[in-house]
Amino acid sequence: MDTQTTTETFSLAQELKPKRPYLTPFNIITAPVILLGVVLIVMRFALGLGSVTNLSQEFPWGLWIGFDVLVGIAFAGGSYVISFMYYILGKRVYHPIVRVTVLNGFLSYSFYAGALVLDLGRPWNAFNFLIGNEFGVASVMFMVAWHFFLYTLLLLVEFVPAIAEWIGARRLWRAVNWVNLVAVVLGITIALGHQSGVGGLFLLAKAKIHPLWYSPLIPLLFLVSSMFAGLCMVIFEGSITSRAFRARLSDEMSSTHDTIVVNLAKVCTGIMAVYLVLKVFDLLRGNTWGLLATPFGAWYLLEVVGFVVIPGALFFSGARKQSLSVIKAAAVMAMIGIFINRFNFVFIAYNWTEPVRYYPSWMEIVVTLTVIFTELWVYRWMINRMPVISKRPRWAQEHGQDQDVNKTSQAV
Numbered sequence: 014m015d016t017q018t019t020t021e022t023f024s025l026a027q028e029l030k031p032k033r034p035y036l037t038p039f040n041i042i043t044a045p046v047i048l049l050g051v052v053l054i055v056m057r058f059a060l061g062l063g064s065v066t067n068l069s070q071e072f073p074w075g076l077w078i079g080f081d082v083l084v085g086i087a088f089a090g091g092s093y094v095i096s097f098m099y100y101i102l103g104k105r106v107y108h109p110i111v112r113v114t115v116l117n118g119f120l121s122y123s124f125y126a127g128a129l130v131l132d133l134g135r136p137w138n139a140f141n142f143l144i145g146n147e148f149g150v151a152s153v154m155f156m157v158a159w160h161f162f163l164y165t166l167l168l169l170v171e172f173v174p175a176i177a178e179w180i181g182a183r184r185l186w187r188a189v190n191w192v193n194l195v196a197v198v199l200g201i202t203i204a205l206g207h208q209s210g211v212g213g214l215f216l217l218a219k220a221k222i223h224p225l226w227y228s229p230l231i232p233l234l235f236l237v238s239s240m241f242a243g244l245c246m247v248i249f250e251g252s253i254t255s256r257a258f259r260a261r262l263s264d265e266m267s268s269t270h271d272t273i274v275v276n277l278a279k280v281c282t283g284i285m286a287v288y289l290v291l292k293v294f295d296l297l298r299g300n301t302w303g304l305l306a307t308p309f310g311a312w313y314l315l316e317v318v319g320f321v322v323i324p325g326a327l328f329f330s331g332a333r334k335q336s337l338s339v340i341k342a343a344a345v346m347a348m349i350g351i352f353i354n355r356f357n358f359v360f361i362a363y364n365w366t367e368p369v370r371y372y373p374s375w376m377e378i379v380v381t382l383t384v385i386f387t388e389l390w391v392y393r394w395m396i397n398r399m400p401v402i403s404k405r406p407r408w409a410q411e412h413g414q415d416q417d418v419n420k421t422s423q424a425v
Contacts, residue, residue, distance in 0.1 A: 047390075065380070066377050072363070081125045081129065089125070089243060106276055112175055119171075125384065156207075164200055178400045212232040216231060226357055228295045241285050275335050278343070309365065
């Protein structure tokens with residue numbers, strides 16, 4: 014670390030101070046929820062899962078797994094897709110959003126995968142895969158746990174240059190940039206594995222999942238859906254960030270926002286078309302067309318037609334007409350479809366013959382909101398202080414850390 018630069022430009026005590034104004038609508042709404050959520054989390058660990066959840070032997074996975082792990086990790090898929098398009102394919106148009114998507118991915122994995130501990134009946138066993146107290150190598154979760162852990166570390170490595178620029182650590186910045194490409198390639202590889210691996214968990218529950226949703230293609234469907242889910246989150250988050258942090262936006266990000274959104278819509282159109290083809294092929298393979306006439310069939314059609322076909326068509330139309338409002342509406346619809354799809358696997362189409370259904374308790378909902386709001390507080394703190402969407406220090410630009418990404422691609 015360059016001591017002189019650090020002492021002149023960086024003060025940790027000053028950076029840790031909250032920024033005014035304090036009584037914003039966001040703070041007023043989220044702070045009480047977080048405080049209540051902390052109390053409920055303490056209750057959960059002190060008194061057990063039954064004290065705050067409606068989980069049972071028939072429905073051992075509920076809202077916390079359905080949202081925190083399945084939905085949250087799918088929405089974090091934008092980090093590996095954007096990194097692939099920028100670093101591997103050399104699509105320089107995505108340069109302004111690479112760092113913020115990596116930050117979103119890192120925070121999502123840190124909070125949502127970390128929140129998995131809340132759902133474990135024996136949370137102290139969560140780290141067995143690391144410390145060797147019965148590694149659990151025979152479990153599918155062994156692979157998923159290691160993928161989550163390694164990918165989170167790799168995302169942190171990818172984001173370290175922003176931290177180094179924030180504190181003025183030029184030596185750290187130069188050192189990390191040497192290994193950044195390795196972290197990107199390994200991260201993409203691991204992300205592909207665990208996005209499909211999470212879906213692979215449900216291959217073990219063939220007798221419990223409705224035939225319209227159960228398929229040998231579940232891992233592939235989870236992987237492909239995480240691609241467009243992540244990009245939809247990039248569009249959604251980018252629209253909010255560009256408004257909420259307008260004063261911090263770099264000129265590059267401000268000037269390229271519309272172009273990036275249109276390009277992402279084109280990519281989403283193609284990925285969603287592939288996903289739809291896989292769903293149709295799955296119906297043909299499983300010969301489950303007749304089930305479409307049942308109530309579950311109507312729910313299935315709502316998911317596929319209402320939140321895949323329609324938003325896919327809107328993406329195509331919005332990209333062709335360069336209509337940002339249409340594209341953003343399509344992104345929201347597709348994100349709702351991911352919610353429905355993942356929840357189906359956890360507690361709607363799961364144990365579908367059971368007379369008693371699972372409904373999340375209000376305490377489960379509060380804890381989930383606590384995780385989301387806390388992540389947003391950390392995200393806001395980092396955006397307001399680090400060069401994530403703002404202009405980078407002159408010395409970092411002069412060293413040309415982002416010079417000709419095509420050279421980087423050739424190195425791969």
